[in-house]
Amino acid sequence: AQSVAQPEDQVNVAEGNPLTVKCTYSVSGNPYLFWYVQYPNRGLQFLLKYITGDNLVKGSYGFEAEFNKSQTSFHLKKPSALVSDSALYFCAVRDMDSWGKLQFGAGTQVVVTP
Protein backbone atom coordinates (compact mmCIF):
# COMPACT_ATOMS: atom_id res chain seq x y z
CA ALA A 1 0.00 0.00 0.00
CA GLN A 2 1.08 3.53 -0.68
CA SER A 3 1.35 6.12 2.07
CA VAL A 4 2.79 9.51 2.87
CA ALA A 5 3.76 11.05 6.17
CA GLN A 6 3.95 14.69 7.16
CA PRO A 7 5.88 14.81 10.43
CA GLU A 8 4.97 18.38 11.37
CA ASP A 9 1.49 19.43 12.41
CA GLN A 10 2.43 23.08 12.07
CA VAL A 11 5.24 25.15 10.64
CA ASN A 12 5.78 28.72 11.72
CA VAL A 13 7.86 31.08 9.62
CA ALA A 14 8.36 34.81 9.40
CA GLU A 15 7.43 36.56 6.17
CA GLY A 16 10.38 36.71 3.79
CA ASN A 17 12.06 33.65 5.28
CA PRO A 18 12.37 30.30 3.51
CA LEU A 19 9.54 27.86 4.00
CA THR A 20 9.89 24.07 4.04
CA VAL A 21 7.11 21.56 4.57
CA LYS A 22 8.27 17.99 4.96
CA CYS A 23 6.85 14.85 3.41
CA THR A 24 8.11 11.28 3.25
CA TYR A 25 6.55 8.52 1.23
CA SER A 26 6.29 4.77 0.99
CA VAL A 27 5.31 3.27 -2.35
CA SER A 28 5.67 0.12 -4.36
CA GLY A 29 6.58 0.91 -7.91
CA ASN A 30 6.93 4.39 -9.38
CA PRO A 31 5.99 7.23 -7.04
CA TYR A 32 3.49 9.79 -8.27
CA LEU A 33 3.66 12.52 -5.65
CA PHE A 34 1.55 15.64 -5.28
CA TRP A 35 1.22 18.73 -3.13
CA TYR A 36 -2.11 20.44 -2.53
CA VAL A 37 -2.97 23.54 -0.52
CA GLN A 38 -6.21 24.22 1.29
CA TYR A 39 -7.24 27.68 2.42
CA PRO A 40 -9.86 27.98 5.19
CA ASN A 41 -13.23 26.65 4.12
CA ARG A 42 -12.01 26.12 0.58
CA GLY A 43 -11.22 23.26 -1.73
CA LEU A 44 -7.90 21.59 -2.41
CA GLN A 45 -5.75 23.45 -4.90
CA PHE A 46 -3.10 21.62 -6.86
CA LEU A 47 0.42 23.05 -6.39
CA LEU A 48 2.79 20.65 -8.11
CA LYS A 49 3.59 17.03 -8.82
CA TYR A 50 6.49 14.67 -9.39
CA ILE A 51 6.16 11.99 -12.03
CA THR A 52 9.65 11.41 -13.35
CA GLY A 53 12.66 13.36 -14.52
CA ASP A 54 14.19 16.29 -12.68
CA ASN A 55 14.22 15.95 -8.93
CA LEU A 56 13.37 19.63 -8.48
CA VAL A 57 9.81 20.35 -9.49
CA LYS A 58 8.46 23.87 -9.85
CA GLY A 59 4.83 24.66 -9.25
CA SER A 60 2.30 27.40 -8.66
CA TYR A 61 2.74 30.54 -6.52
CA GLY A 62 6.53 30.20 -6.38
CA PHE A 63 6.51 26.81 -4.70
CA GLU A 64 8.89 24.01 -5.58
CA ALA A 65 9.53 20.54 -4.26
CA GLU A 66 12.55 18.31 -4.17
CA PHE A 67 12.20 14.62 -4.81
CA ASN A 68 14.81 12.51 -3.04
CA LYS A 69 14.61 8.82 -3.84
CA SER A 70 17.25 7.67 -1.35
CA GLN A 71 15.53 9.46 1.52
CA THR A 72 12.02 8.78 0.14
CA SER A 73 11.17 12.43 0.65
CA PHE A 74 9.29 15.05 -1.29
CA HIS A 75 9.66 18.28 0.67
CA LEU A 76 7.79 21.42 -0.38
CA LYS A 77 9.78 24.65 -0.43
CA LYS A 78 9.40 28.33 -1.04
CA PRO A 79 12.40 30.66 -0.93
CA SER A 80 10.53 33.62 0.54
CA ALA A 81 7.24 33.05 2.36
CA LEU A 82 4.29 35.43 2.21
CA VAL A 83 1.58 35.97 4.81
CA SER A 84 -0.87 34.81 2.16
CA ASP A 85 0.87 31.40 2.11
CA SER A 86 -0.69 30.66 5.48
CA ALA A 87 -2.82 27.58 4.80
CA LEU A 88 -3.04 23.82 5.23
CA TYR A 89 -0.72 21.84 2.99
CA PHE A 90 -1.23 18.22 2.03
CA CYS A 91 1.25 15.84 0.51
CA ALA A 92 -0.33 12.97 -1.43
CA VAL A 93 0.60 9.89 -3.41
CA ARG A 94 -1.43 8.23 -6.13
CA ASP A 95 -2.18 4.63 -5.30
CA MET A 96 -1.97 3.02 -8.73
CA ASP A 97 -2.92 -0.32 -7.19
CA SER A 98 -6.31 1.24 -6.40
CA TRP A 99 -7.34 2.99 -9.58
CA GLY A 100 -5.24 6.02 -8.92
CA LYS A 101 -6.91 7.40 -5.82
CA LEU A 102 -4.91 9.91 -3.80
CA GLN A 103 -3.65 8.91 -0.38
CA PHE A 104 -3.11 12.04 1.70
CA GLY A 105 -0.80 12.84 4.53
CA ALA A 106 -2.24 14.32 7.72
CA GLY A 107 -1.54 17.84 6.56
CA THR A 108 0.73 20.60 7.82
CA GLN A 109 -0.61 23.96 8.91
CA VAL A 110 1.67 26.76 7.74
CA VAL A 111 1.56 30.03 9.65
CA VAL A 112 3.46 32.94 8.16
CA THR A 113 3.76 35.96 10.46
CA PRO A 114 4.38 39.51 9.26
Added chain:
Amino acid sequence: AAGVIQSPRHLIKEKRETATLKCYPIPRHDTVYWYQQGPGQDPQFLISFYEKMQSDKGSIPDRFSAQQFSDYHSELNMSSLELGDSALYFCASSISKEGGNTIYFGEGSWLTVV
Protein backbone atom coordinates in the same frame (compact mmCIF):
# COMPACT_ATOMS: atom_id res chain seq x y z
CA ALA B 1 -10.36 27.11 -17.31
CA ALA B 2 -13.30 24.96 -16.31
CA GLY B 3 -13.09 23.41 -12.88
CA VAL B 4 -14.90 20.70 -10.95
CA ILE B 5 -18.34 21.99 -9.99
CA GLN B 6 -20.07 20.80 -6.85
CA SER B 7 -23.54 21.55 -5.59
CA PRO B 8 -24.90 22.48 -3.23
CA ARG B 9 -22.05 24.27 -1.50
CA HIS B 10 -23.75 24.11 1.87
CA LEU B 11 -26.61 22.10 3.24
CA ILE B 12 -28.08 21.45 6.64
CA LYS B 13 -29.98 18.27 7.34
CA GLU B 14 -31.52 16.67 10.37
CA LYS B 15 -30.60 13.25 11.67
CA ARG B 16 -32.12 10.38 9.69
CA GLU B 17 -32.74 12.59 6.68
CA THR B 18 -31.34 12.05 3.19
CA ALA B 19 -28.94 14.26 1.24
CA THR B 20 -27.72 14.24 -2.34
CA LEU B 21 -24.52 15.91 -3.52
CA LYS B 22 -23.80 16.57 -7.16
CA CYS B 23 -20.52 16.79 -9.01
CA TYR B 24 -19.74 17.94 -12.53
CA PRO B 25 -16.20 16.96 -13.52
CA ILE B 26 -13.90 18.94 -15.76
CA PRO B 27 -14.90 18.35 -19.41
CA ARG B 28 -13.27 15.24 -20.94
CA HIS B 29 -12.27 13.90 -17.53
CA ASP B 30 -13.40 10.30 -17.32
CA THR B 31 -12.64 9.54 -13.67
CA VAL B 32 -14.44 10.93 -10.64
CA TYR B 33 -13.47 10.56 -6.99
CA TRP B 34 -15.40 11.37 -3.81
CA TYR B 35 -13.66 12.28 -0.56
CA GLN B 36 -14.86 13.15 2.93
CA GLN B 37 -12.94 15.56 5.14
CA GLY B 38 -13.89 15.82 8.78
CA PRO B 39 -12.88 18.81 10.90
CA GLY B 40 -9.11 18.99 11.26
CA GLN B 41 -8.61 15.81 9.27
CA ASP B 42 -7.13 14.85 5.93
CA PRO B 43 -9.48 13.89 3.10
CA GLN B 44 -10.62 10.27 3.21
CA PHE B 45 -11.38 8.42 -0.01
CA LEU B 46 -14.96 7.23 -0.37
CA ILE B 47 -15.50 5.94 -3.88
CA SER B 48 -14.44 6.44 -7.48
CA PHE B 49 -15.83 5.92 -10.96
CA TYR B 50 -14.08 5.35 -14.26
CA GLU B 51 -16.11 5.63 -17.46
CA LYS B 52 -19.35 5.47 -15.45
CA MET B 53 -18.43 2.25 -13.68
CA GLN B 54 -17.45 2.06 -10.03
CA SER B 55 -13.71 1.54 -9.98
CA ASP B 56 -12.78 1.58 -6.31
CA LYS B 57 -14.42 1.76 -2.93
CA GLY B 58 -12.97 3.14 0.25
CA SER B 59 -14.41 3.93 3.64
CA ILE B 60 -17.88 4.67 2.39
CA PRO B 61 -20.69 3.74 4.79
CA ASP B 62 -23.37 1.35 3.56
CA ARG B 63 -25.85 4.22 4.03
CA PHE B 64 -24.11 6.07 1.22
CA SER B 65 -24.27 5.29 -2.46
CA ALA B 66 -23.00 6.98 -5.58
CA GLN B 67 -23.21 6.75 -9.31
CA GLN B 68 -21.86 8.37 -12.43
CA PHE B 69 -24.24 9.22 -15.21
CA SER B 70 -23.93 9.16 -19.00
CA ASP B 71 -22.87 12.82 -19.04
CA TYR B 72 -20.13 11.93 -16.50
CA HIS B 73 -21.62 13.92 -13.67
CA SER B 74 -21.78 12.04 -10.38
CA GLU B 75 -24.08 12.06 -7.39
CA LEU B 76 -23.40 10.97 -3.82
CA ASN B 77 -26.54 9.89 -1.99
CA MET B 78 -26.46 9.79 1.79
CA SER B 79 -29.33 8.33 3.78
CA SER B 80 -30.15 7.94 7.47
CA LEU B 81 -27.80 10.80 8.20
CA GLU B 82 -25.92 10.80 11.48
CA LEU B 83 -24.25 13.65 13.34
CA GLY B 84 -20.88 12.14 12.44
CA ASP B 85 -21.58 12.59 8.74
CA SER B 86 -21.08 16.33 9.17
CA ALA B 87 -18.07 17.06 7.01
CA LEU B 88 -16.75 18.66 3.86
CA TYR B 89 -17.34 16.42 0.87
CA PHE B 90 -15.06 16.79 -2.11
CA CYS B 91 -15.47 15.63 -5.62
CA ALA B 92 -12.41 15.39 -7.84
CA SER B 93 -11.78 14.42 -11.43
CA SER B 94 -8.94 13.41 -13.71
CA ILE B 95 -8.22 12.13 -17.20
CA SER B 96 -8.05 8.35 -16.94
CA LYS B 97 -6.12 6.59 -14.25
CA GLU B 98 -2.64 7.33 -15.49
CA GLY B 99 -0.46 8.05 -12.52
CA GLY B 100 0.97 11.26 -13.84
CA ASN B 101 -2.35 12.92 -14.50
CA THR B 102 -3.38 15.54 -12.00
CA ILE B 103 -6.52 15.08 -9.92
CA TYR B 104 -8.44 18.34 -9.62
CA PHE B 105 -10.78 19.05 -6.75
CA GLY B 106 -13.97 21.02 -6.47
CA GLU B 107 -14.64 23.56 -3.75
CA GLY B 108 -16.51 20.99 -1.72
CA SER B 109 -19.97 20.64 -0.24
CA TRP B 110 -20.38 21.41 3.44
CA LEU B 111 -22.84 19.04 5.08
CA THR B 112 -24.05 19.82 8.59
CA VAL B 113 -26.26 17.26 10.29
CA VAL B 114 -28.21 18.57 13.28
